[in-house]
Amino acid sequence: MNKIMLLASAVFMVFCTWGLAAQAEGTGGLSSLRGTQELNQEDKVPVHKQWRPDRKPIPRDYVQQPPLVPHTIEGYQINLRQNKCLTCHSWARYKETGATKISLTHFRDRFGNEMSNVSPQRYFCTQCHAPQKDAVPLVDNTFEPVGALRH
Amino acid sequence: MHSDTLLGRVMASKGLVIMSIVLGILLWGGFNWAMEATNNEAFCISCHEMKDNVYQEYRRTIHYSNRTGVRATCPDCHVPREWGAKMIRKIQASNELWHKFLGTIDTKEKFEKRRPYLSARVWKAMKDNDSHECRNCHDYDSMDFTRQGIRAFDNHERGFDQGKTCIDCHKGIAHSLPEGYLGKTQL
Numbered sequence: 623m624n625k626i627m628l629l630a631s632a633v634f635m636v637f638c639t640w641g642l643a644a645q646a647e648g649t650g651g652l653s654s655l656r657g658t659q660e661l662n663q664e665d666k667v668p669v670h671k672q673w674r675p676d677r678k679p680i681p682r683d684y685v686q687q688p689p690l691v692p693h694t695i696e697g698y699q700i701n702l703r704q705n706k707c708l709t710c711h712s713w714a715r716y717k718e719t720g721a722t723k724i725s726l727t728h729f730r731d732r733f734g735n736e737m738s739n740v741s742p743q744r745y746f747c748t749q750c751h752a753p754q755k756d757a758v759p760l761v762d763n764t765f766e767p768v769g770a771l772r773h
Numbered sequence: 774m775h776s777d778t779l780l781g782r783v784m785a786s787k788g789l790v791i792m793s794i795v796l797g798i799l800l801w802g803g804f805n806w807a808m809e810a811t812n813n814e815a816f817c818i819s820c821h822e823m824k825d826n827v828y829q830e831y832r833r834t835i836h837y838s839n840r841t842g843v844r845a846t847c848p849d850c851h852v853p854r855e856w857g858a859k860m861i862r863k864i865q866a867s868n869e870l871w872h873k874f875l876g877t878i879d880t881k882e883k884f885e886k887r888r889p890y891l892s893a894r895v896w897k898a899m900k901d902n903d904s905h906e907c908r909n910c911h912d913y914d915s916m917d918f919t920r921q922g923i924r925a926f927d928n929h930e931r932g933f934d935q936g937k938t939c940i941d942c943h944k945g946i947a948h949s950l951p952e953g954y955l956g957k958t959q960l
Contacts, residue, residue: 675922676922676923676924676925677923678923693922693923693924694922696835697833697834697835699833699949702952703949703950703951703952704945704949704950704952704954706945710924719924719928720924720927
């Protein structure tokens with residue numbers, strides 16, 4: 623089983639590399655969604671994307687979505703000693719700060735036990751909740767939320 | 774005769790007067806030079822207790838590196854600018870030298886253990902002087918709330934109405950918070 627997986631992934635990687643190599647003029651280079659970059663050309667410097675300014679809460683696009691973070695989180699640390707997010711979003715603080723309360727679902731462990739504090743599984747907020755930059759999607763899509771969430 | 778009176782004798786000794794003035798300038802200047810030499814970031818982090826702990830935490834914050842490159846270093850926040858208050862703080866700093874000698878926080882574990890006490894002390898000092906060091910740079914009257922983000926605007930408006938001072942909310946802005954913070958840190 624393992625050997626097959628290894629062989630399959632090797633073939634897959636070779637295929638990917640072949641697919642990515644630029645076809646024109648044989649100079650090598652890279653062809654991707656961001657365009658074609660030849661080896662003998664100066665690299666196009668990617669535009670530095672800015673954090674979007676603080677906004678009101680962003681409506682969800684699907685029911686189970688962990689809501690996006692509508693503000694910048696630069697410098698915010700989540701470690702064993704402190705959780706910066708919870709200094710505003712905890713149940714003890716959210717009313718005063720005007721922040722969204724951390725959901726009750728975060729107090730449950732994987733076995734369904736209700737806990738009196740945030741479950742360790744949910745402690746690292748940014749594993750699911752992402753802040754937003756002004757990055758234009760590279761690929762168009764026709765995704766539409768379900769009727770219940772359409773806004 | 775000039776030497777009959779004290780004034781006469783002093784004025785007669787012009788060299789002594791001039792020398793005293795020059796010596797006074799040198800001593801006073803030297804004193805202030807020494808004060809300033811111990812009042813910069815390089816001096817503070819010459820102790821490994823500071824360099825390995827609080828300085829590393831501070832390096833990740835906005836007061837170390839930011840858009841405009843305007844920095845606040847150790848003395849900007851921890852040593853008052855006014856001469857009198859500065860002297861008091863400098864005398865209190867002899868306690869720090871004493872503990873450096875004792876090695877009270879010379880390992881990471883010792884430092885972490887003592888962090889709640891150390892932070893509480895600093896916070897108390899800042900609260901007592903109404904965040905005076907913050908206001909050295911951040912002038913409330915010049916603060917343009919309309920240029921702040923939503924959260925800053927709301928919290929500043931509410932906080933100042935409640936009579937809060939900077940350090941009440943902005944704990945942990947330069948160095949890490951102690952473990953279990955959120956009201957549990959007592960002096």
